[in-house]
Amino acid sequence: MTETFGTRLRAAMDTRGPLCVGIDPHASLLASWGLNDDVPGLERFALTVVEALADRVAVLKPQSAFFERFGSRGVAVLEKTVQAAREAGALVLMDAKRGDIGSTMAGYASAFLDKDSPLFSDALTVTPYLGFESLRPALDAAHVSGTGVFVVTLTSNPEGVEVQRAAVADGRTVGQAMLEHIAAENRGAEPLGSVGAVVGATLTDAGADLAVGGPLLAPGIGAQGATPADLPAVFGAALGNVVPSASRSVLKHGPDVAALRNAAVQLADDVRIVIGQNG
Numbered sequence: 001m002t003e004t005f006g007t008r009l010r011a012a013m014d015t016r017g018p019l020c021v022g023i024d025p026h027a028s029l030l031a032s033w034g035l036n037d038d039v040p041g042l043e044r045f046a047l048t049v050v051e052a053l054a055d056r057v058a059v060l061k062p063q064s065a066f067f068e069r070f071g072s073r074g075v076a077v078l079e080k081t082v083q084a085a086r087e088a089g090a091l092v093l094m095d096a097k098r099g100d101i102g103s104t105m106a107g108y109a110s111a112f113l114d115k116d117s118p119l120f121s122d123a124l125t126v127t128p129y130l131g132f133e134s135l136r137p138a139l140d141a142a143h144v145s146g147t148g149v150f151v152v153t154l155t156s157n158p159e160g161v162e163v164q165r166a167a168v169a170d171g172r173t174v175g176q177a178m179l180e181h182i183a184a185e186n187r188g189a190e191p192l193g194s195v196g197a198v199v200g201a202t203l204t205d206a207g208a209d210l211a212v213g214g215p216l217l218a219p220g221i222g223a224q225g226a227t228p229a230d231l232p233a234v235f236g237a238a239l240g241n242v243v244p245s246a247s248r249s250v251l252k253h254g255p256d257v258a259a260l261r262n263a264a265v266q267l268a269d270d271v272r273i274v275i276g277q278n279g
């Protein structure tokens, strides 16, 4: 039987520490690395991050937008990046934040979660705001291929509250309702479910029940102002399932491979200490 994403992620978190580093090739970062804002610059950037980090961090999260902006040649670099990162031992979380009506969602699911796709990744970020059930084709595809789905739930940006903290008919917040759907998907999965929630590390108080039985991706560390020390207050008893995520604050240390490694190792150590003290 195919090992589940949750099982693979739990093992990676336990052996490597639970850090995710985003591969976000912003034009400003390419410039600060001394690279041109073009396809060769993109490729050099992404493959350098893979070389530096794929054998030591649990998760690498390429941000699809920064590859798509170069068109088909950028997407070809994304394919190469995903494959190189997986071969080097990282779990790849494709950050494409897909969400559509079910029949189209099936297309996204086959693009990212079907073993035969050139963009096959270990997991995909999805948005549930066309209704949680619209995600069913992705949830089903993940189940078949042993991959994961991270449902964007309580985001790190301040504007997110407008939608995510609004109340549904029975008085729960939209975010809480999504978390309960996620928990239902993960019921009975050990040691960790394969359906994650994205919950920003920048929220001072999640204001919701985070016991979803799956991983909690926590972006917002570094450039958006959160630190590992903020995690216990946001995640409480769910801290052991948190995968903190940082992009710019690590990437700015490139292009030097050793400096990138040091930055990621330092952050992973800080996370491990906080989780060890509070987990």
Ligand SMILES: O=C(O)c1cc(=O)[nH]c(=O)n1[C@@H]1O[C@H](COP(=O)(O)O)[C@@H](O)[C@H]1O
Pocket (backbone or CB within 6 Å): 022, 024, 063, 095, 125, 152, 154, 155, 156, 157, 198, 199, 200, 219, 220, 221, 222, 223, 224, 245, 246, 247, 248, 249
């Ligand atoms: O799904 C995400 O990864 C995500 C969700 C969220 O709530 N906030 C958030 O910042 N992200 C992503 O996490 C990365 C944050 O990058 P830095 O702010 O540079 O660390 C970006 O790729 C965002 O798209």
